[in-house]
Amino acid sequence: GAVVSQHPSWVICKSGTSVKIECRSLDFQATTMFWYRQFPKQSLMLMATSNEGSKATYEQGVEKDKFLINHASLTLSTLTVTSAHPEDSSFYICSARSAGGRETQYFGPGTRLLVL
Amino acid sequence: EDQVTQSPEALRLQEGESSSLNCSYTVSGLRGLFWYRQDPGKGPEFLFTLYSAGEEKEKERLKATLTKKESFLHITAPKPEDSATYLCAVTSDYKLSFGAGTTVTVRA
Numbered sequence: 297g298a299v300v301s302q303h304p305s306w307v308i309c310k311s312g313t314s315v316k317i318e319c320r321s322l323d324f325q326a327t328t329m330f331w332y333r334q335f336p337k338q339s340l341m342l343m344a345t346s347n348e349g350s351k352a353t354y355e356q357g358v359e360k361d362k363f364l365i366n367h368a369s370l371t372l373s374t375l376t377v378t379s380a381h382p383e384d385s386s387f388y389i390c391s392a393r394s395a396g397g398r399e400t401q402y403f404g405p406g407t408r409l410l411v412l
Numbered sequence: 413e414d415q416v417t418q419s420p421e422a423l424r425l426q427e428g429e430s431s432s433l434n435c436s437y438t439v440s441g442l443r444g445l446f447w448y449r450q451d452p453g454k455g456p457e458f459l460f461t462l463y464s465a466g467e468e469k470e471k472e473r474l475k476a477t478l479t480k481k482e483s484f485l486h487i488t489a490p491k492p493e494d495s496a497t498y499l500c501a502v503t504s505d506y507k508l509s510f511g512a513g514t515t516v517t518v519r520a
Contacts, residue, residue, distance in 0.1 A: 298458065328506065339499065339510040340456070389455045398463075399444040399503050403455040 319390030326392035435500030
């Protein structure tokens with residue numbers, strides 16, 4: 297139980313294009329989903345928190361206009377990196393917290409983004 | 413602000429050589445302490461949640477314990493497949509604060 301999927305797992309794009317990453321909770325309903333970014337050999341950095349049906353809350357220093365988050369249902373959240381540039385290249389990981397559970401977050405497998 | 417410090421940064425073990433990882437934390441009102449395992453190029457895999465001092469949880473060769481200031485992850489008779497980075501995180505609200513992780517390498 298508590299499986300979270302992400303799609304795509306790998307994406308390579310040209311500078312200036314937009315990329316959408318999907319995060320799905322497969323066997324539970326998630327009222328809250330989180331988006332993280334991880335640089336090589338570093339720990340996870342929280343980018344934003346999204347609650348189903350409401351606007352995402354972004355961490356300080358994260359550009360909300362560049363990283364668009366939509367949490368349209370209890371099982372799906374999307375992160376769109378708009379006008380991507382090479383510095384946006386990173387490992388993006390989502391997590392979901394069960395609607396009926398406590399504080400535990402279950403993580404997806406991650407999406408590797410490379411912007412050329 | 414919640415803070416988490418993990419030690420050691422790296423741990424090299426021989427297969428079967430038991431050891432412990434440390435996670436020290438400061439938090440205003442602990443609502444949960446979490447252990448995750450992360451393999452290279454993958455997302456963290458949930459291992460344990462601990463809620464209060466004195467609590468212990470076990471899963472196969474792993475055992476997590478919690479005091480008011482720290483948590484330990486004990487690895488008993490590790491196998492090469494236990495090689496990974498182990499992450500500790502705490503929460504006092506809804507966000508997780510992560511430590512830098514301990515990278516464990518188990519040699520056959």
